[in-house]
Amino acid sequence: MLSRKSNLNAILLILFICFNSLFLFVLAQERTQKNIFDETQLKHLKLKNRFFRAAVGENGLINGKIPEEIFKLYDQLSKNEVVNILTGLTMVSDYNSLPDNNQFRIDKDEYIPEYRKLVDMVHKNGANFFMQIGHCGINVQSNPEIIYAPSSVPLPNKNKKSKEMTKEDILRIENDFAEAALRAKKAGFDGIELHGAHFYLISDFLSLLYNKRTDEYGGSDENRARFLIEILGKIREKVGNDFIVGIKLNCEEGDKNGISEESFFKICLMAEAAGVDFIDISGMTWIKERIKNLYYANVGIKLAEILKIPVMVTAGARNIDELNEILNKSNIQYFGIARPLICEYDLLKKWKNGVTKKSKCISCNSCLFKHLGICVFNKKKCNVKYAEPAPFQKINLGEYKITYLPDGEGYTIPLFAYHGSTEEDWKKYKEYLNKEGKSLMSIGSFLIEYKNEKVLFDLGIGNNHFSSPEGNCDGGELLNNLKKAGLIKEDITKVIYSNFHAEHVGWTSMDINGKRFLTFSNADYFSSENEWNFWKDKINEPIGIDSKNFKEPLEGKIKFLKDGEEIIPNLFVKYEFGNTPGSINLLLNAEGKRIWFIGDLVHSDLQFENPSWSYYTDNNEERAIKTRQNILDDLSKPNTIIANGHFINEAFGYLKKEAQGKYKFERYTK
Numbered sequence: 001m002l003s004r005k006s007n008l009n010a011i012l013l014i015l016f017i018c019f020n021s022l023f024l025f026v027l028a029q030e031r032t033q034k035n036i037f038d039e040t041q042l043k044h045l046k047l048k049n050r051f052f053r054a055a056v057g058e059n060g061l062i063n064g065k066i067p068e069e070i071f072k073l074y075d076q077l078s079k080n081e082v083v084n085i086l087t088g089l090t091m092v093s094d095y096n097s098l099p100d101n102n103q104f105r106i107d108k109d110e111y112i113p114e115y116r117k118l119v120d121m122v123h124k125n126g127a128n129f130f131m132q133i134g135h136c137g138i139n140v141q142s143n144p145e146i147i148y149a150p151s152s153v154p155l156p157n158k159n160k161k162s163k164e165m166t167k168e169d170i171l172r173i174e175n176d177f178a179e180a181a182l183r184a185k186k187a188g189f190d191g192i193e194l195h196g197a198h199f200y201l202i203s204d205f206l207s208l209l210y211n212k213r214t215d216e217y218g219g220s221d222e223n224r225a226r227f228l229i230e231i232l233g234k235i236r237e238k239v240g241n242d243f244i245v246g247i248k249l250n251c252e253e254g255d256k257n258g259i260s261e262e263s264f265f266k267i268c269l270m271a272e273a274a275g276v277d278f279i280d281i282s283g284m285t286w287i288k289e290r291i292k293n294l295y296y297a298n299v300g301i302k303l304a305e306i307l308k309i310p311v312m313v314t315a316g317a318r319n320i321d322e323l324n325e326i327l328n329k330s331n332i333q334y335f336g337i338a339r340p341l342i343c344e345y346d347l348l349k350k351w352k353n354g355v356t357k358k359s360k361c362i363s364c365n366s367c368l369f370k371h372l373g374i375c376v377f378n379k380k381k382c383n384v385k386y387a388e389p390a391p392f393q394k395i396n397l398g399e400y401k402i403t404y405l406p407d408g409e410g411y412t413i414p415l416f417a418y419h420g421s422t423e424e425d426w427k428k429y430k431e432y433l434n435k436e437g438k439s440l441m442s443i444g445s446f447l448i449e450y451k452n453e454k455v456l457f458d459l460g461i462g463n464n465h466f467s468s469p470e471g472n473c474d475g476g477e478l479l480n481n482l483k484k485a486g487l488i489k490e491d492i493t494k495v496i497y498s499n500f501h502a503e504h505v506g507w508t509s510m511d512i513n514g515k516r517f518l519t520f521s522n523a524d525y526f527s528s529e530n531e532w533n534f535w536k537d538k539i540n541e542p543i544g545i546d547s548k549n550f551k552e553p554l555e556g557k558i559k560f561l562k563d564g565e566e567i568i569p570n571l572f573v574k575y576e577f578g579n580t581p582g583s584i585n586l587l588l589n590a591e592g593k594r595i596w597f598i599g600d601l602v603h604s605d606l607q608f609e610n611p612s613w614s615y616y617t618d619n620n621e622e623r624a625i626k627t628r629q630n631i632l633d634d635l636s637k638p639n640t641i642i643a644n645g646h647f648i649n650e651a652f653g654y655l656k657k658e659a660q661g662k663y664k665f666e667r668y669t670k
């Protein structure tokens with residue numbers, strides 16, 4: 001019989017084995033988590049993330065030359081984390097296939113040198129570049145004499161029928177595809193995507209709506225796919241294996257009589273067998289309907305189970321959290337993204353840098369049907385017009401995690417708010433204003449995490465609403481954003497106030513059963529002694545604290561910080577004066593970088609460029625200006641990040657010293 005001691009040993013051994021297995025299981029799970037910014041390999045090619053800028057047609061070639069504007073567009077994209085780019089649709093032949101808007105074409109060798117310049121620029125910026133090639137078919141925009149299509153059918157919006165292609169037409173256009181692919185290779189592209197969607201010629205053949213043929217190119221799935229499969233064969237013969245060849249296909253035709261999911265899957269399998277390297281799923285619904293999430297995720301999930309080659313889904317990528325979720329619950333490898341990048345060319349860079357805000361694009365298609373390539377939100381291509389509140393954003397520096405937690409926003413008449421500014425100035429700084437011409441100020445807090453320490457710097461404006469003829473402030477989002485950062489209010493260990501203006505103290509306390517309690521019940525609360533003494537008896541001043549929310553719950557509990565004090569390892573208190581009598585800033589040193597958390601030292605980054613502007617709430621304007629001027633040199637030192645809860649568009653940035661004692665502010669992700 002076993003003794004009690006050996007029984008205990010056996011139990012301990014079993015527990016040890018279980019614990020180890022659990023640990024290894026959790027570790028394996030973490031390791032296999034996929035991320036949208038993973039590096040992957042597509043055949044011989046390294047892809048730095050899982051996004052493809054989906055094809056966006058443009059007026060790309062005017063009299064055989066690519067205009068400067070197009071170079072700028074691709075330069076801007078490829079410098080902003082758009083590292084896999086598809087060109088807009090490029091025409092393979094000129095037999096009545098050219099739309100009338102100077103779209104890209106590659107039907108002659110003479111265009112190769114022009115594309116080579118574009119490819120070299122994009123490659124130099126570190127991005128992969130693919131040409132999308134196709135033939136218009138029934139989708140031709142102009143009104144040519146002959147419109148080639150698999151069958152003669154009445155054409156939407158045109159007073160004529162298409163011409164049923166003869167066998168000769170078919171073989172000629174198949175050869176055009178192969179020649180065009182070879183020209184793309186010669187121009188230096190990393191690969192091509194065949195446009196087999198949106199009722200362009202290849203999809204006309206695949207379509208049940210437009211292909212009424214009774215020969216070997218019509219009828220069954222195999223017959224309707226024959227044109228595509230023959231094109232793929234001819235292309236491979238020309239370009240060899242070291243060149244990526246993908247295809248974009250309709251998985252639905254926006255019509256109940258259109259292609260079925262089953263047919264679509266069969267066609268994809270045939271394309272895979274014919275040597276295609278990826279399938280890009282599209283359809284027709286994105287043109288008509290404003291769906292709020294990925295249009296083709298479900299069909300993509302199923303297809304990725306069937307195919308060995310990578311599957312990409314295009315349409316509706318607006319939310320990075322959703323993309324990562326789908327990535328991890330399926331074998332989908334890539335996501336195409338078009339309209340959000342027309343809206344914000346630097347969206348992927350923002351996402352990569354932790355700004356997880358949803359795309360602004362509302363899928364209205366004005367950029368497609370009204371002003372090609374121009375978003376309703378932008379005055380011109382790739383230009384954000386109006387100020388936006390800074391979004392949730394995370395920066396990791398080794399063991400330190402810094403997160404901006406938005407709480408709300410405030411708007412003020414700019415001339416009222418910024419003393420020293422002029423009307424002329426604000427004409428220059430329109431992007432700091434909202435549509436009504438009021439200057440925007442974000443309102444939010446910073447969460448600084450280090451091991452068990454969870455420090456909040458400032459507490460937003462809370463559920464308060466302030467309104468006056470000069471402006472207004474609203475808030476209430478801080479706790480939701482804290483949740484987004486993975487924490488609850490009880491996790492906070494320290495609260496530090498930069499100053500006691502209303503938009504820094506809003507979440508100090510909460511009403512529970514008619515009584516006021518400190519919101520962050522496990523935290524110690526800190527300020528400077530000067531600040532507390534100045535404000536504690538100034539009850540209900542418009543810009544200051546109020547007694548119920550603030551003084552009563554904090555009295556006797558607030559602790560005072562000294563200038564230079566280290567609050568948690570490497571996080572120091574720095575006093576400054578002027579905007580309030582005892583304001584404090586924080587300085588964090590981590591991973592060779594410094595982050596300056598500046599409370600109300602400025603209310604806008606414009607005050608770096610114009611340090612003599614003061615803000616109407618500055619307690620001592622002269623002193624506030626001096627303090628600001630004195631610290632500019634320090635803020636502009638290398639490796640210094642500035643964090644400010646009032647900055648617009650982004651809560652982090654850098655300051656650069658320029659000639660003649662001037663300073664220039666740059667947003668963190670720009």
Ligand SMILES: Cc1cc2nc3c(=O)[nH]c(=O)nc-3n(C[C@H](O)[C@H](O)[C@H](O)COP(=O)(O)O)c2cc1C
Nearest residue numbers: 054055056057088089315316337338339367368373
């Ligand atoms: C202005 C514009 C031009 C487009 N041009 C093309 C094109 O040339 N080829 C193509 O396959 N799709 C084209 N599309 C469709 C996009 O590639 C993409 O499939 C569609 O916009 C849905 O994706 P999104 O929701 O990310 O925008 C275009 C879309 C827009 C808005």
Ligand code: SF4
Nearest residue numbers: 361364365367375376
């Ligand atoms: S115009 Fe509409 S569809 Fe196009 S990018 Fe802007 S919001 Fe999106």
